[in-house]
Amino acid sequence: MKGKTILWIAGSLGIIFLALIPFAYDIFPFLPPGLVNNYTMHVLIISFYYAVLASSWSLLMGYAGQFSFAHMAFAGLAGYTTGMMGKFWGTGPLTGIIAGTMVAGIFGLIVGLLVLRLRSTYLALFTIAFAEIMRFVTNAEIYYTGGGNGLQMDPLLPNGLDLGFYSFDSVDKIPPYFIMFGLMLILIAFMSWLANTRFGLFLRAIREDEEAAAAMGVNVIRYKVLVFAITSMVVGLVSGVRAHYITIISPNDMIILWMSLVITMAVLGGLESLVASAIGAIVIFVTLEYLKTNFATTSVMTIALTLIFGLILYQLGIYAAKRSGTVLKNIHKTMLSVGSAIVGLGISIVTVAPITTGISNAYYDISGSLLPDQIDMSDWRLVIFGLALMLTLRFYQNGLLYPIIQRVSRAGHLAETVAKRDAAGTITEAEAGS
Amino acid sequence: MHASPLLQEFNSGPAAIIFLWVVFWAVVGGVITPRVYRKKDLDASSATLYGAIAGAGTGPILPAYLWYKTPELNFPWRWSSLPSILIFSVLPSIFTFALLYWAFAVYHPSNLCVAEGKGSYLFSQVSNGVLVGVLYGLIALGLTLIFSILGIVSFAHGQFYMIGGYVLFYVVDGKFGAGLNPVVGLLATGLVTFLIGIIFERALLRPMHQGKVERPGEYAILLTFGLAFFLEYSVQATLGTNPRKASAILPIGIVKWLQDVTGMPPTRVIGFMIGLAVLGILYWFLNYTWPGKALRSVSQDKQAAAVVGINPLNVNTLAFGLGAMLAGISGAALVQVFTWAPNVGAIASARSFVVIVLGGMGSLVGAMVGGLVIGVVEAVGVGCFPDSGRALAYQPVFGLIIFAIVLLLKPTGLFGREL
Amino acid sequence: MSEIHLQVNNLTKDFGGLRAVNNVSFEIHGPELIGMIGPNGAGKTTVTNLLNGAMVPSSGTIYLNGQRIDGNKPYQIARVGLGRTFQVTRSFRRMTVLENMLVPGMALHTTANRKDVGKKAWEVLDFLTFEHQANDYARSLSGGQQKLLELGRLLMLDPQIIILDEPFAGVHPKLMEKIYEYINTVNAQGKAFILISHDMDTIFALSKRLLVLDFGSLIADGTPEEVRHDPVVIEAYLGEEDEEDVPVVDVYHMVEEGEI
């Protein structure tokens, strides 16, 4: 119980924090200028979009075990639907977005029906083929889709928004921010609710063993198709909004790279938790955006070395703590693990940083002519994320965030089980004795 | 924007009828045949596919025969099964093509593929397709080898191919690279990709085979996917995205001679020859060397291999390394054919999936046949697509559509064994 | 307790050229306790798969309480009252014991409410003296405990006919007692059982009626006493007839050998 309360408080604080960010925006004269600028707002809006994508992919993959690469294709479908409706029929964003959501849902349904027989690898391959066909077709059908140049469309609020006391014009970031933010909250809440109903329960049973689930009375086909349709609709909805927000959609939005980012986000956050993968998505997307610039070579080297040494020290620390476990028995185990993760990493980084700075400066001085002053991180950041994906999979299969959430929410549960088991054990022994 | 002039002589009526005829009977054959087989308690796993092909090619004739006689439809690759393969898949496929060709001729007489006296155009498209098809098969060989031993599809396959090409380029090229002999380049390519492959397998994939991983299937996909990501952007970060084009890797005299003799782009012919050579070496390796025999025995029966004293874990590592090396060498063979950039890997991966699914996952012969089919389909598709303006943009789609259909009809492919 | 009537007519199943189940007919009336035996590969599991809809029969019909169920989907058959366990336990490994129990409970009625189902799940767990592990992941259970979990899931499904495929394989005697108790209690509550086992002692002791399968055919159907002295069964199991005294142990050992 206590653990759950902590999580609720942390979650609410996070939401309030995100909801307050726009109020630090330039337009409000009473705040220091430049605290939050257009770019920050943009990055956050898009990160909310990715949060929904990663979260729905978790529902599909983490809950239902359906490995699909078609997420971006559904997103593209919805975006192009609203764009083309606007272009040919002159419909407004709202109509278009709703229609796009429907189209994505229908295609989700069809794909779901088609792939019923396919499992893991074959499913992944089929969905890749589907996604690639969609992308090539949009690229080629220039008359309808604008081809590689993309399809222009209306802004989300073509006439801006008039609140009476303040009016926003159509390019202001604040209305889209709250629209996307609200959508994200609603959709994730909706999916979490779904995941906690019979629907989520059955999906997990299907993921574990389709045949056994069927023998237990679960209508496997219906739920597998439904989960495809629902996640496609969720994706379609936010994709339509995003397309109108940036006023353009192009086939490049559907390349496998973006899909792999979504996958990485979900895996790093934790595939089996919708909220964890959403948080993972926001953190990763923001990080990725801010890594897109040039960095001084020495600082990159320092950070890399610090992390490596820091992690080694941290692991040593954990090992030592485990060895001396008997001494620490009475300290709350959860506090120990979460606390040591933060404190341990912090301490090791602080202690190592001066050394690594020294090393990298020295190395840079020696090989100064070979290394550039600045490193363009826009490719390296993706290298790092590929590496992070592999290492997370290998060593933290439940993701980085989810285990912490789970630890906190199940705090005390382990002790409880052990106590119960001991009690049960003594009873049976007593029975056996008598 | 505007339909190209060629498309304007459009006479869709008769063509549409022919087209619908083909689709209709394909659907009828595909839907009814497995039901008939199941009714008679026969193995129906291939009936959908063969029924569909039969319907597409011959209308009601061959499907009716299938329903009436219900012959055995599983054709593992053997010489003795060649006639059956011919009758049930190759011939009806040819008929299908002929019908579609006719449809083209009817509605689009000016199309280069069917125009009077342009037979040589189609021929050159097909032979080009065969040439490229062998190369596609070559790229996919490693992937199918890995699948036959480890039971996984490596999503990083194309990235090994890409790296192979780059290694050769930087070893051989005089301007950007070291300007060494192509043979050195090939060896370096093989070594580099082999090493990356075995390190990755040993460090990250092995736990999967030791039962330490909860959902091995997904783990393998995600992990190789992460590797693909990692490799592609490592290369992009260090080498940049400027496209590279290697010159032919044989002395200029031979290249000239090749061009004269074959009348085809010499770089492709060289790639083709390297492909055949690699296929031969692989055949020799698998059949006549000890590690090759170990590989084959593991692919047939894991337990038995373990009993004989082969450690299947090491065989896995070896197989993954070899698969990566095959990808690398095919990259090396093709870097002189195509323009090279870090993103060629993704395209090669996608195409290899198409090829191995078509040929049957885990079947080496199947990979070559699949490569040929895709090569020809793409070349003919591009050559004959009514709107030449869009034809090139659709090139990969022709293969992908066949791929999706095969996945749905018969996931084990043309020569695949049941999983 | 509603009427139980299972009627199996001329059930046949072919795999390619292999006839795994050959023209099997039998009926179950009321809460019977039936044992099904037969050497390895006799077709016992296949019969189970046919009954629960996991496989479609090549020919033959199955009626449950007058309703034809062959050709129906497994989930439909599960909901009309036929439950089974699997020879190799198939728990939902990454779900807790309680969640495992909720699945059939919630699947049974579209209107099922989690609270009621949860309450029932706790009762079942209590009955199986299993509640201390309710929140453990199924994958962390031992093999025997997973069998118990499967039995619990079945109770949640509340079927009229329960087929247990090898419930005693690899189970400690102490847990075995618990499973006997389970079978007897649930049977007394009016549910029919089909027990599949190679453990002859147990099956002869527990069941009131035996079905003997051999090469897919039903070669005997009668009380344990009848079956024990049935010449066809003796022929099939022993190869030669031993007039006077055919000890159960011998039958058992022959089967054991067949297994090797």
Ligand SMILES: Nc1ncnc2c1ncn2[C@@H]1O[C@H](COP(=O)(O)OP(=O)(O)OP(=O)(O)O)[C@@H](O)[C@H]1O
């Ligand atoms: N899905 C299948 N495909 C092909 N053959 C099968 C299949 N399932 C079972 N068989 C075959 O059917 C026969 C009967 O198998 P079944 O599993 O029913 O035997 P069983 O009586 O349960 O044996 P055991 O005591 O070993 O569990 C066997 O010969 C088996 O090889």
Ligand SMILES: [Mg+2]
């Ligand atoms: Mg069995």
